[in-house]
Amino acid sequence: MYNKKLIKNVIVVLLVAIAVVPIFSLNVPFLQLSIDFSVQLMLGYLFLGFLFLIISEKRLLLTSFACCGMLCLFLKQSSNNNLILPKVNQSEKVSIAHFNTSSSTLGYASMLEAVISSDADIVSFQEVTPDWDMYLNNNLKALYPYSARNVRIDPYGMEIFSKFPIVEYDTFHYDEIPHQMVNINVSENNNINIISAHVLPPLGKRLNERAKKHLQTIANKISSLPSPSIVLGDFNLVYWSNEIVHFREQAQLENSRRDVSQNLLNVPYDHIFYSNKLECTSFRDISDSTSNHLGIVGTYQIKPTTDVKEGRVTSFLNK
Structure with a gap:
């Protein structure tokens, strides 16, 4: 007993x-x-x-x-604390997809099919090698006339394709790891910053500290930007990790994910975070025909604020 x-x-x-x-x-x-x-x-x-x-x-x-x-x-x-998704309003909207070329086990055509099927206004790619750059540019330039390309032979090659004009393009680094940053004009008076980030996986206490410093660098950059920001990429961290939670608090970002992937074997390491001046109206994972995870896509709109005195809806952007 x-x-x-x-x-x-x-x-x-x-x-x-x-x-x-x-x-x-x-x-x-x-x-x-x-x-x-x-x-x-x-x-x-x-x-x-x-x-x-x-x-x-x-x-x-x-x-x-x-x-x-x-x-x-x-x-x-x-995760995203909204019990229900925000209602679609009359403000400007933008859909953004993120892919990692190394996830494509079925080759170039499978990735291209997923990109076109996503119907995103802006598409981000990571781990872009010269071969992938040539293929993507040749097949997407008609659909996405604007692009920012940073091609490398290491895993840090990045590209952003857009249907909207790219007003500014910049690259900032943590150590030798680059981050793409573009300012995109989504309407006559409204711009959004898109930042592509690739964080090394923290496999030990030392690399955990490195990941925190890396995310701190990105948070500091976001805090210095006047326009709302959307940060996406392969963070190699789950969104409930202490590092990501602290990063979101510092940068004042919301999480697009309301739940994890339907495939329980898929651990979510790729994310899209957005400024609290925006709302996420939809978010989903993208898979190929074999249910292999390829990327993510979300739709975002300007969060409205009601002017009580004049009874109208105004935008948070550029305020």
Whole structure:
């Protein structure tokens, strides 16, 4: 009896300990994977709860469901907090897609098909090599007359294609890692900054600090810009990680994702974050014919504010 009670106590401690690692971003080396797979972990606790219900282990049942609930609230807090998507208004809208060429396992044609099917106004590519640059430019220049291209032979080649005029183009760096930044004119009086970022995966404490400094550099750049900004790219971090949450707080950015991919084996490392002067009216993942993840696409509009005295809707842009 004593041994059975001791085993139950150990299981309870383990269940709680594993759950709090992602919630508090604890640096526990052998449990770090639980951060990236928090969604799967949450569903695992749900399954365990029903299992303990079947075998009438009330204490373990309550512990499992409590851990599942904590993870659920934690993930929701880190995602887009809107319970429903904002209503589409009469303000200017722009759809933006992001792709990483290394994700295309079926070759050039599969990527091009996904880009055209996304019907995005602006398309960002990362890990663009000279071969990819030639193919994309030849096949997209008619549909996207404006582009900013930074072709490299390393993984940091980037390109942005746009249906809207590119007013300004700049590149800033963290160490030797480039970031593309374009200012795009989406209507007569409204511009939006698009920043393409590629963050190295944090595989240890030292690289975790590097990722934080990298994101700090991007946040400082965003804070210096007058127009609303949309930041996208491969961050190699889940959006509920401590690094991303801190980055969003610093840069005052919202998360486009309201949930994770329907494919539970796909951990979301690519993201689109946007200034609070904008609203995200839709967001989805893009996959090829084999359900392989290729990219993401979102639609954004200017957040309206009601002028109570004059009874009209005005724009936040350029204010």
